[in-house]
Amino acid sequence: MSSASESSDEDADALATTSAARARAAETLDFLGVRATRERDDIGAFEERYGAVKRARGAGAAAEALEGLTLAFDGGWGDGVRGLGGRRRGGRTPPRAKARRRAATLDLGVEDEMRALDEANAVAETLASDRGAELALEVRRPRDGAAWLLGLALRGGFGGASNLERLTSLTLRGGKGLSVDGFTTLIGALKGDARSLRNLDVSSCGLGVDAAKALVEVLDENGCPLERLDLKANSLGADGALALSCALSREKSSLKALNVAQNLIGAEGVRALVAAIAGASNLRDLDLQHNGCGDHGAHAFAQHGLGSLENLSLGFNGIGADGARAIAEALRKRHRSDDDDMDVHGGGDDDAVGRASKMLKRLDLKCNTVGSDGAHALAESLNDVEDLDLSNNSLRDGTKWIAKSLKSKASNLKQLSLQANEMTDDDAWWIADALGENNSLKTLNLGSNALGDSGASDLASDLRENTSLETLDLTRNTIGKDGANELMDAMDENKTLTRLAIESNLIPAETTLEMKRRVGLRAQCDWQRAGFSDTAATAPTKFT
Structure with a gap:
């Protein structure tokens, strides 16, 4: 052979x-x-x-x-x-497999024009090699002189087939080299066939008002079924927010997530957007952080409602007690509306699913000035909230109202942050008392307060009875040896708590060694402040 x-x-x-x-x-x-x-x-x-x-x-x-x-x-x-x-074979027809995705990167920062042109053509050829896949494209270092190359890549290079019809994700993040005209040219590449675009990220591009208006016009003309739009850090101002609100007001808007953080849209811009989302039934996630809306902007939620929002971020906005009361009123309106729907439809399983989809699951109000009175107002409206961030809000003794809401059988809170709120051991007592009865909370952050040994002792006492908490953060709370010992004893009994963060306190080195021996990796206790070891322990003390 x-x-x-x-x-x-x-x-x-x-x-x-x-x-x-x-x-x-x-x-x-x-x-x-x-x-x-x-x-x-x-x-x-x-x-x-x-x-x-x-x-x-x-x-x-x-x-x-x-x-x-x-x-x-x-x-x-x-x-x-x-x-x-x-699971068993048979029954319902199995869902179709998820479409394949082809990811590509186009770098427009190449100084040599011919090299940039070659790269655009290479991207076009790469995309053409798998015509059945969805396209996710990231554009790096976009700049005015090469903006037109994006259109070349999307349309298939010289004479190639267009890739626009299968473009589902486009990222232009950090395009600070673009002027308004350059961005208009760049985004103009989407005109025509980009009707499958679902995710668009143009964050940190410094676009300004005119560029934002150009974007809205292109999307509106194109009929893009956008689901996620990230416009963070673009100096949109109130006028840019007004343009966006017009787009959101369209009956057929499919947008589910909108990020307009760090855009200085002010109270006027926030009010325009909130009025728009009241009718935008698909919008679930809204990020309005760092926009200076103040109490005046927060009142828009009481006036127009929360729409179908599930996640709302309002951190760093100068919202005080009055604004917190307005948000609390919006939460109560949402709850009453859900209850009315349940009554009208008989409260069946389908209604329960619909109600769950309208819950505001996450509310982020960190770094505002809510204070004790604002905490009191919010505490009475938290039944549907699962994740609440009130860190750095000068709550002080207002934490007792949040603690009382935790004791309610209607509470659904799973994550709660009260970090940096000037809390003392007296405030810790209220939280500890709530932990003895609450069975829903999974994560609790009490870091950067002044709970001391007395507060740690109160928490330890009720942790023995708690069966739901998994993570407790007590970093930077001036806790010493006595408080650490009490917490160790509690963890010997409580096996549900799997992470205790107690770093940057005043715990001696020999006590941290004992804690690691008794509870192992469940306690993060190595890093302590300098100069508080009362014996010559052999283990080195780490310093922050």
């Missing part, structure tokens, strides 16, 4: 081995109720790819053939053989 025939036989054997391995894998996955798909290659091209397998690769052909497989579990619950996790 000739060497050519031997080589051909070996290729055939390798291909047969690969095909057999693939068939066995498919049979096993089918039995488990699992679908197999290829991410990198079309299954129909399998024989073509492996038809010329050489002898040196024969042994590993099966492994390489299966390398691109991903597993997706069948979601059906009909009759049939049970697969993994108790």
Whole structure:
């Protein structure tokens, strides 16, 4: 037999081995109720790819053939053989596999014009190599002189097929080299066929009002089904916010997440956006941090409501007690509206799902001036909130009202931050008392207060009865040896608490050693302030 025939036989054997391995894998996955798909290659091209397998690769052909497989579990619950996790084959038609995504990067910061042109063409060729995939494109160092190259890449280079119709994600983050005209040229590349664009990130581009208006016009003209828009740090001002509010007011707006943090839109801009989202039924996430809205802007929520928001970030906005009361009123309106819907529809399972989708799950008010009175107002309206951040708000004794809300059986709070609120051991008593009864809270941050040993002792006492808290942050609280010992004793009994952060306190080195010996990695206690070891412990003390 000739060497050519031997080589051909070996290729055939390798291909047969690969095909057999693939068939066995498919049979096993089918039995488990699992679908197999290829991410990198079309299954129909399998024989073509492996038809010329050489002898040196024969042994590993099966492994390489299966390398691109991903597993997706069948979601059906009909009759049939049970697969993994108790799921069974049959029943509902399994959902279609998620579309493949092709990621590409275009660097427009190349100084040489021909090199930039070559890169744009290379990106176009890369995208054209997988026409069935969705496209996620990141543009680095965008600048005026090369803005037109984005259009070239998206439209397929010289004479190539357009990639616009499958563009789903575009990132232009940090494009500080763009003028208004340059950005208008750049974003103008989306005109026409970019009707699949769902995610657009133009954060930290320094766009200004005129560029924001140009963006809104392009999106409006294009009918883009945007779901996520990031406009953080762009100096939009009130006029830019007004332009955005007009876009949000469209009945068919599909936007689910909007970030306009750090844009100095002020109270007027916030009021315009809040009025718009009241009718934007799809918007779930809104980030308005660092916009100077003050109490006047916060009143827009009481006037117009929260729409369908689930996550609202209002940190660093100068919101005081009056603004907190307005937000509390908006929360009460939302709750009453949900209750009315339940009454009208009979309160069935479908209504419960609808109500859950309208809960404001996360409220971030960090670094404002809510104070004790504002905390009192908010505490009476928190039943549907799961994640609350009131850190750095000068709450002081107002924390007792938050603690009382934790004792309510209607409380759904799972994460709570009261960091840096000038709390003392008296305030810690109220929180400790709530922990003895609460069974929903998972994470509690009390860092950067002045709880001391007495406050730590109160918390330790009620931690013995708590069965839900998993993370407790007590960093920077002037806790010493006595408080640390009390917490150790509590952790010997409480096995639910898996992370105690107690660094940067006044705990002696030998006590931290004892804590690590007794509770292990559950306690983060190494870093302590200098000069507070009362014995010559052998372990080195770390300093902050």
